[in-house]
Amino acid sequence: MAEHVAKSPALDVPPEPPAKRIKLSPQPKKQDADDSGPASPSATPLVADLAEQLDAQERNKYVKGKKLGSGQYADVFSAYLVTDPTQLVAIKKIKVGAEVKEMGISYDSLREIRFLQELDHPNIIKLYSVFSTKNQNLNLVLEQLPQGDLLKLIQDTQNISYTPADVKAWMLMLMRAVHFCHANFILHRDIKPNNLLIAANGEIKLADFGLARSFADPYQPMTYNTITIWYRPPELFFQAQFYGGAVDVWSCGAVFAELISRDVLFRAWPESEMNMVKLICEKVGTPTEENWPGVSKLKGYVTPTEIQPVRPKDYWLANFRTIGEIGVDLLMKMLTLDPKVRLSAEGVLKHEYWTSAPRPSKLEALPRKGGGIEVMGEDLKRRGGEVPGKENERGDKVARKIDFGAAK
Amino acid sequence: MTTRLSEDDIYRTSTQYRLWSYSPAQLAAQRKKTHELAIARARQNASKDGEQNGASDLEYLTEEEELQLVQRYCGNIRSVADHLKWPMNVKTTAVQYLKRFYLSNSCMTYPPKEIYKTALFLASKTEAIHITVPKFAASISADADAILAPEYKVMQALRFTLDVRQPFRGLKGALMELMNMAEGLMGTLSNTEQKTGKEVQAAMLALKLPPPGSKTPWKAPSGTLTPTHLNDRIRAAYDAARHLLDAPASLTDAYFLYTPSQILLAALHLSDEPLTSFYLDTKLPTTSPHRSKILSTIQSGAEMLASYNPKGMSKEERDALEKKLDRCRDPTTKDLIKSHAAMKRNGVEEGKLDEEKSKRRKLEREKSSKEMDDLFGPSLAGGKANGNG
Numbered sequence: 001m002a003e004h005v006a007k008s009p010a011l012d013v014p015p016e017p018p019a020k021r022i023k024l025s026p027q028p029k030k031q032d033a034d035d036s037g038p039a040s041p042s043a044t045p046l047v048a049d050l051a052e053q054l055d056a057q058e059r060n061k062y063v064k065g066k067k068l069g070s071g072q073y074a075d076v077f078s079a080y081l082v083t084d085p086t087q088l089v090a091i092k093k094i095k096v097g098a099e100v101k102e103m104g105i106s107y108d109s110l111r112e113i114r115f116l117q118e119l120d121h122p123n124i125i126k127l128y129s130v131f132s133t134k135n136q137n138l139n140l141v142l143e144q145l146p147q148g149d150l151l152k153l154i155q156d157t158q159n160i161s162y163t164p165a166d167v168k169a170w171m172l173m174l175m176r177a178v179h180f181c182h183a184n185f186i187l188h189r190d191i192k193p194n195n196l197l198i199a200a201n202g203e204i205k206l207a208d209f210g211l212a213r214s215f216a217d218p219y220q221p222m223t224y225n226t227i228t229i230w231y232r233p234p235e236l237f238f239q240a241q242f243y244g245g246a247v248d249v250w251s252c253g254a255v256f257a258e259l260i261s262r263d264v265l266f267r268a269w270p271e272s273e274m275n276m277v278k279l280i281c282e283k284v285g286t287p288t289e290e291n292w293p294g295v296s297k298l299k300g301y302v303t304p305t306e307i308q309p310v311r312p313k314d315y316w317l318a319n320f321r322t323i324g325e326i327g328v329d330l331l332m333k334m335l336t337l338d339p340k341v342r343l344s345a346e347g348v349l350k351h352e353y354w355t356s357a358p359r360p361s362k363l364e365a366l367p368r369k370g371g372g373i374e375v376m377g378e379d380l381k382r383r384g385g386e387v388p389g390k391e392n393e394r395g396d397k398v399a400r401k402i403d404f405g406a407a408k
Numbered sequence: 409m410t411t412r413l414s415e416d417d418i419y420r421t422s423t424q425y426r427l428w429s430y431s432p433a434q435l436a437a438q439r440k441k442t443h444e445l446a447i448a449r450a451r452q453n454a455s456k457d458g459e460q461n462g463a464s465d466l467e468y469l470t471e472e473e474e475l476q477l478v479q480r481y482c483g484n485i486r487s488v489a490d491h492l493k494w495p496m497n498v499k500t501t502a503v504q505y506l507k508r509f510y511l512s513n514s515c516m517t518y519p520p521k522e523i524y525k526t527a528l529f530l531a532s533k534t535e536a537i538h539i540t541v542p543k544f545a546a547s548i549s550a551d552a553d554a555i556l557a558p559e560y561k562v563m564q565a566l567r568f569t570l571d572v573r574q575p576f577r578g579l580k581g582a583l584m585e586l587m588n589m590a591e592g593l594m595g596t597l598s599n600t601e602q603k604t605g606k607e608v609q610a611a612m613l614a615l616k617l618p619p620p621g622s623k624t625p626w627k628a629p630s631g632t633l634t635p636t637h638l639n640d641r642i643r644a645a646y647d648a649a650r651h652l653l654d655a656p657a658s659l660t661d662a663y664f665l666y667t668p669s670q671i672l673l674a675a676l677h678l679s680d681e682p683l684t685s686f687y688l689d690t691k692l693p694t695t696s697p698h699r700s701k702i703l704s705t706i707q708s709g710a711e712m713l714a715s716y717n718p719k720g721m722s723k724e725e726r727d728a729l730e731k732k733l734d735r736c737r738d739p740t741t742k743d744l745i746k747s748h749a750a751m752k753r754n755g756v757e758e759g760k761l762d763e764e765k766s767k768r769r770k771l772e773r774e775k776s777s778k779e780m781d782d783l784f785g786p787s788l789a790g791g792k793a794n795g796n797g
Binding site for chain 1: 413418421422423441442445446449495497512513514517529530533534536540541542552555556559560561563564565567568569570571577748
């Protein structure tokens, strides 16, 4: 890490105190010192324009510190406010890849910036600011979430135990975030445990809007190649191009089940779409015209050779008894095959599960220590659709194979 | 402790409201500030070059001329978008990007000729049209580098906010509601005078006709009105309003001064005033303390849309203005492509490895997408470059 800092030209945030870093700052007196050197003779105008001034103001608010993680898509740094060093933030510096010649600024970053700028909710990662640096890197200033992600908690069966009340608290925060997105006409399209980060106070924060999009107008087709494969709903495997919030609700249902059983609900292996459909048929039921009117008209629908009738409540109870009968009822309604019947995010929030015993755990009672600040670095550096871990270990090959950058 | 957010509350959290909404005075002050800064910069350049006799202020673009130029290139964006058959939302977003850009930049620093294609390309990405730079450049016979070079500059001027809230969907909502009312399917909201669906329908049939000068082409038939006629009236009002939401709403300052719902109601008001007043009355009680303010806002919005003049400049005026701009343009920003390349060089050196990595990744991706095609058949629409996202 240290050598990286030395190698890059001070990472665009020189170590001097802010007063000396006048580069583009608005004090008119300093203009003559504003010589950007031979590399960019015409890059810095004499009087910085207003936009540049504002950009510089944002940049100068933060002091960049230790690198928390580094990936193909972004580097993540810890940073703090110049005016108050106790105020920590994370700066996600997006890397410029070879595809820049084809696309310019990538879709992933534009989507993430566009949507996070609009969303202000306690359970959605807060984007405080965006600024650019002289090498034309985009820097996203995000809230620092030092307690790792939900996946770390789920997987650490050795050290972490949690209760149905904890699951309820986490799911409630997740569903509030998702409902808020939908109320703002935004589909997240990549909900999974490792995109649910945990704040210092235990709050869940939905992150990674690299695959998000705003609701399409009626008749405007969308891609079905989205959402990490294990969390993808059946209609997308059947290549539906017109869909809504129900796709996110399915992913939330899969997260719900994973939280309870501490195992991925639809862990297709090998990770092919065909195996996913098989698993969904086996665990939920085979989609047919009876349980999902219209399904056979979807382009990717394959007429099944054998039919697994929709699993009754007893089947679900046998596997998810710990959340009680009411909880299982909600789970089934989130994992309903027909997206028109599946609950909406608002419908989920109105379910009696939330008001029946046990009460959701208080924030301070939720288990922590999911991994520390470095985990946030790991979480944020990824690109949408990727799953952490070694290749092929907890991978979702198909999702990674799909080129989201150029997705239609 | 829970609070329920109203639609208004949600709109107020949008960047369009927080960063891009002004009072007329604020908007004028912002443009003045930008213009003055550009002239100060130009003077400074002149004295630095030792040309003490430098350009006199007469030779700089006036604020008014800057606005005319921006307007002209907003028109260009619209014709390019039409040429590419891109939907309305892309066109609208791109025009707002350009207008927002010139709130903090002067045409003398960055001539709109060099910015407008970039604004349109950026809008195509945020509005989920999928086209590569080389393809886009080729389809409008432009240079790909020239499109990419100002991209960060544009992002910066947009203050990294990309969402443009538009009135089209809201207008469609109004259309659907009005049609349901005409069918007698909708009573009024509980906070206004209580009416059943049938009463609403009857009141609608008794509405005054659109006064002369209304934008709607609908004319009352002879004889008694039927719900079918009502339906025609609503359709016609909608079409006229939608037309007003295109050029007039997008090319005036309406987006800076009004919310999307105010804009759409202003457009409806211009097309069929009695119908629009009736529609408002079903939602807005006469006792509401905000009523007069809301109505006068819609009225002034309507005046703004009505004031839109589609004529623009003549070719001679345009050429004269461009020539004037050539003389007074900021020499330090002349070669955006070169300075962009210089910046990228710095950046790439720092991230050279990453570039190799991403090249490798691209190859892998290509390979795997081929595998995917083998497995699942090719993707839809045969690589058509638009539509989905």
